[in-house]
Amino acid sequence: VEMLDSGGGLVQPGGSLRLSCAASGFTFSSYVMSWVRQAPGKGLEWVSAMSGSGAGTYYYADSVKGRFTISRDNSKSTLFLQMNNLRAEDTAVYYCAKAPALISVANKPFDYWGQGVLVTVAS
Amino acid sequence: QSVLTQPPSVSGAPGQRVTISCTGSTSNIGAGYDVHWYQQFPGTAPKLLIYGNSNRPSGVPDRFSGSKSGTSASLAITGLQAEDEADYYCHSYDSRLSGSVFGGGTKLTVL
Numbered sequence: 251v252e253m254l255d256s257g258g259g260l261v262q263p264g265g266s267l268r269l270s271c272a273a274s275g276f277t278f279s280s281y282v283m284s285w286v287r288q289a290p291g292k293g294l295e296w297v298s299a300m301s302g303s304g305a306g307t308y309y310y311a312d313s314v315k316g317r318f319t320i321s322r323d324n325s326k327s328t329l330f331l332q333m334n335n336l337r338a339e340d341t342a343v344y345y346c347a348k349a350p351a352l353i354s355v356a357n358k359p360f361d362y363w364g365q366g367v368l369v370t371v372a373s
Numbered sequence: 374q375s376v377l378t379q380p381p382s383v384s385g386a387p388g389q390r391v392t393i394s395c396t397g398s399t400s401n402i403g404a405g406y407d408v409h410w411y412q413q414f415p416g417t418a419p420k421l422l423i424y425g426n427s428n429r430p431s432g433v434p435d436r437f438s439g440s441k442s443g444t445s446a447s448l449a450i451t452g453l454q455a456e457d458e459a460d461y462y463c464h465s466y467d468s469r470l471s472g473s474v475f476g477g478g479t480k481l482t483v484l
Contacts, residue, residue, distance in 0.1 A: 284473070293375060294411075294419065294462050296473035309472055345418055355473050356466045359409035359424040366418055 251275040251362045253346050258367030265336050265371070271329040271346030271364050278327035279303035282349040284360065285320065285331050287342035287369075297344070298331065302352040309355070314340075336371045343368050376401065377463050377476035384482040385453045393448045393479045395463030401474055403444035406466040410439055410448045413460045413478075422461070423448060450481070458483045 257269040271283070284299040298320040301307040308320055319332040329346050344367055347360035378396040385391040395408060402408055408426050411419035421430050423439035426446065436457075438449045446465075450457055463476040 286473075286475075293478040294464075294475040296475065299473070311472055312470070357407045357425075358466075359407075359421050359464065360411075360419075360473075361421050361424070361430070363418040363420070 251348070253348065253362060253364035255344065255346055255364035255367040258344065258369045260370045260372065261336055262373050263337060263371055266332070266334045267336065267369060269331040269333070269344055269346075269367060269369070273327045273329065273346075273348070276348070276362075278322075279324035280352060282351050282353065282355055282358070283320075283322060283329045284347045284349060284355060285329075285344055286347050286360065286363075287340075287344045288366075289339075289342040292342075295342075296355075299349070299355045300329070301354065305353045307353060333369070336369075338371050341369060341371045375477040376467055376470070376474035377465060379461075379463060379476035379479045381477070382480045382482065384484055385450075386484045387453055387455060389453050390449060390451045391453060391481065392450075393461050393463075393481070395446045395448070395476050397444050397446075397465060397474075399444065400469040401444075401465045401467040402441065402446060404468055406468070408439065408441050408446035409464045410437075411462045411464065413462065419462060453483055455483050457481060 285297040299309040346364040348362040349358040410423040413419040426441040
């Protein structure tokens with residue numbers, strides 16, 4: 251299993267950024283995928299999750315609801331996170347993470363993680 | 374402020390046993406949701422250490438163990454080694470928030 255996060259960088263407050271996570275080594279469409287972030291020197295914060303193929307269920311943390319959109323392209327085994335109206339407090343390393351389940355992260359661990367990508371929101 | 378509460382730091386000498394607590398509430402751990410634990414070294418992604426309260430993924434030494442009771446869970450590390458020095462995070466699900474929640478993390482120092 252391998253997951254490669256990309257798309258991070260420096261963006262001004264109010265700006266947008268799209269993160270990608272290219273996965274391999276497992277049947278991507280069969281699993282819930284999530285984004286988890288970690289602000290500099292801080293702990294882990296779950297951001298969003300999307301169910302596997304066919305289920306079409308989305309979950310968001312209150313801190314990003316209405317600003318971030320999770321999506322996936324199962325044909326390319328890739329997870330995305332579209333981040334709009336970015337704020338300074340969104341500055342963090344963003345990790346994609348896989349859960350061993352099809353529909354929900356409830357009761358499931360994150361068994362594989364990407365290497366993370368840094369997003370910096372500053373003027 | 375994290376939904377799950379962990380001590381900021383713990384320490385122990387090589388060979389000793391340490392425990393890290395994770396306290397939640399009736400909408401997460403106390404509601405019966407499983408607790409998972411991760412180990413993270415500086416500059417790297419977290420690694421799953423314990424899942425489903427007390428299960429070890431393949432390759433994790435049996436020096437690491439987990440337990441859960443009521444609204445709390447614990448990670449125990451026996452036979453402490455210098456290479457165990459890292460940050461440890463607990464993780465569960467919260468029905469009120471409808472999402473995953475983490476503890477604030479605990480830094481383990483091996484003296």
